[in-house]
Amino acid sequence: MAKLRTAMDCAFWDVNLSSAATVDGVARAVPGDPFPVGLARAGTTLRAQQLPVFARGFPLGLVPNFCPPLPSSSSCTASGSPSSAAASLKDTHGSFALQTPLFINPPSSNWWVTLMAQLRPKKLFTSIKAEVTGGDELEIPGLMSILKIVCDKTLYAAGLCSQLPLTPNSSLVLSTEAHGGQGKRSKAIYFHKFSHHDVTLEAAWPELFIDRNGTYWEVPASVSLDLASLVSKSGLRYRFGIHKNGGHPQPLNTTCLDVPASLMPGWCAKAAFSYEKNMDIWREKDNPQDAIVRTKERKFLRIPYDIRMNEPHSAVSGLIGGACAAWLGGNINLCCNPTKHLGGENQGSDGFPYSLSRSPFSADLFGSLRYTLQHGKFRESFYDFTRLDARLDICSGAAFAKGARYFLSDMLKKPSERRKVNPLASPKLNIIFQQQVAGPIVFRIDSRISANSPATGKHFPHVEDVMYSLCYSLKLLESGKVVFWYSPKRKEGMVELRLFEF
Template sequence: MANLRSAMDSGFWDQNVSTPRTLDATARSIPGQVFPMDGSTASRALRIQQLSLLRNGFPLGIIPSLSPSFHNKDLGSFSLQSLFFQPATSNWWLGTVGQFRPKKLFSSIKTEFSNAGGVELRTFKEAAKHLLDKSLYSIGLCTQLSLSPSSSLLLSTERPGDKKQSRQKLMYYHELPDHDITLEAAWPELFIDQKGGYWEVPESVSLDLSSHVSESGLRYRFGVHKNSGHPKALSAINGDIPSALMPGISAKAAFSYERSKDFWRQKETKKDTMVKTERGWLWRPSYDSRLKEPHSAISGLFGGSCEAWFGGNSPGNGDISATTRSPVSADLFGSVNYTIQHGKFRSLYGDLSRLDARLDLCSASALAKKVFSVFNGHSLSSEESSVSSPRLNLILQQQVAGPIVFRVDSRFCLGSSSSEKQGLHMEDLVYSLNYSLRLLRSGKVMAWYSPKRKEGMVELRLFEF
């Protein structure tokens, strides 16, 4: 079913959204904004780990992607990635990722020959010099060290070819019997807002304690986060700087309670998993263990959070102003999801049709203010307006052939939004083609495209539940 836990995770600082604009293929969602769609959340596997497996299925181990450049439009959107170097031991590994954008190179070579008026040795030499253009290339380095069976340290750095500043990240993870402790830091950190615009924060550090989901459905989190430096808009955005990105230290606590109920479910039997062939009976499970049982179910999650900020608001720069934020705040949130699935995803054709419909209420306080504003004539701030209306997320999955599934993720706003649109309207859409990997039980290679962001990439996703 659709991931209900996005409701809580989106309020903290570790909700990753997939993007080919960075070599680690992630950007953070902005806390306090609309929950990201399931189709846009990032894979749990590190990008460098994905590439080590994906390269086996692509010519020369090169994986393509689409992403407009932040700083140099001449580079184009098309890029090629590959994993070059990956030494490893029993508790340590290192990997190097390279990226190449060919559009500017081809354009420069074409111009060189056109201006030369003929094919000469000198022309070839001049054209070859364009291969040394540093803006065409990006490189990233990532290493992970297992400090103990329950803890690990991850360090990464990347240098975009069209930018002088590099990007560094650090993550320390420690698993306790019923909790996870995570320390993360980035210089700078990339964020993406609900409109598909990107922001860069010079320094972002967070420490988080998260409980595992109990049998009762209760989950809670505590976190401390620090932003330093003035946020910078990297793509064309008209509006205020999100208050959550402004400098300061925040402390946050949240809880959620999750339950689900089946209306009907066809349980998997031993007969379903066995297939008779000329060589006898063979075990053949579903292409995806999450999609093996036809069913109809409803699930829900509700929770609350409280947050305190320490530090002043940062003034705006240029045409973009800063929004004020309350030093102390509390809110309620919730999600309800209905799922219906036909088919067991075993046969070659017509064995999977599935629909997930998830209704999100991002901020109960903003919704209440919106209702009262109708009677007292007061207007809401742009941030309150953006989260005051419920969102409906629809996920449609249809088997094409064998393990190949076509998927559409869409999000609709059920009222007015910060974009000043009224009534029911679509806010976001992601198309994807998935190839399920039966040997991984619930893994898939996913090729997606976002018309809104004009981005697309190939990913390896594992256990998305």
């Protein structure tokens, strides 16, 4: 569903988005961007835990992914011109990849470790084809040529992930992954659960972020400490966090964009709170007797494909909250087009121009309003599940008020000059539509619609993001799904296992 708590979580640095660009299957959302569509948020089950399950159901244990085209990070860092960066984009991961677990520790252990491998077969076949058709005539490549192609390290990636339970209420997750020709990414996460709070300490070097445009940013070092309250019966929730970015972020799949201010180096302390209220317009409570099917020969129990989607209902819910942030250091913004201000006064030591852009202290309000309508109990094989979730988000109260003032001004008189559009000024409408196809298979589409066009600045509805998926509900898990999703904007897709999540 369109979760309301996304409104507060997106102000911090630990919102995981599903991504095929990494072996562990996640990247972080850029804080301060519009809230992502519901399907974009990654599941709580780690990729290292998903792959052993998938390996039993997919042929040869190979799980398919569609990776985005990303160059090597070294080429992005070293190249100083748009032409060099554009050339580096040709050295891609390959649009199709296969993942498989190579090693899993015995289940009797109280800790687990998984070694994962990834192969890019499209790039392998393309390299062999180029070797065959390299000359004027077709030639059969020799054994050494084939071995050289097969041993190309850019075809492979590997990841190692382990979770160690330190106490009954705390655990430590360590992971590292290496892409051929790209270096390593490492991460450590310490989690402790209190009676009413969760404490998380995370460090990553480097960390991968995705912004609202589908651009990947690599931050050399990222460390955060968060204290989050559990959702209370009163609907009140609060959160505190301290975060540090180290080094200048680099774009991986673009050649000209301003770096998001929240990714620039420096220390940031953040606090946020929210109040949530839910109300059912009508709800048909699940009756256990309805699940009993009687025939002349016998009677049997027909349980729903998902126990969390077995009650037809119509409901309204809302959330309002606020957040404040204080920055220390790194009060600059990195412009990624060095050809615009060559030789300028604000040019940095690494050849990129800088401009002051980040306020040392900020405070803002946010809010969400959601409507849900579900038909069917998701028990029958056909026409027994249709669901619509619509969530209206105001990501920034200050930006919304300023945008409303500009809108009224434009209605009264023609604007004298084109203004820069703030992506947070326009309300965002997130729509999730789910329809049962047959049995446990559900088609789902997630979309985000804005009232302003970012390209022209004009006031008309514009689809900012959309994701498609097929969900296969696993009845034995009560509320588990195998999700096949694809994002046209990011040009990537994944197969995921999600438990008790929508």
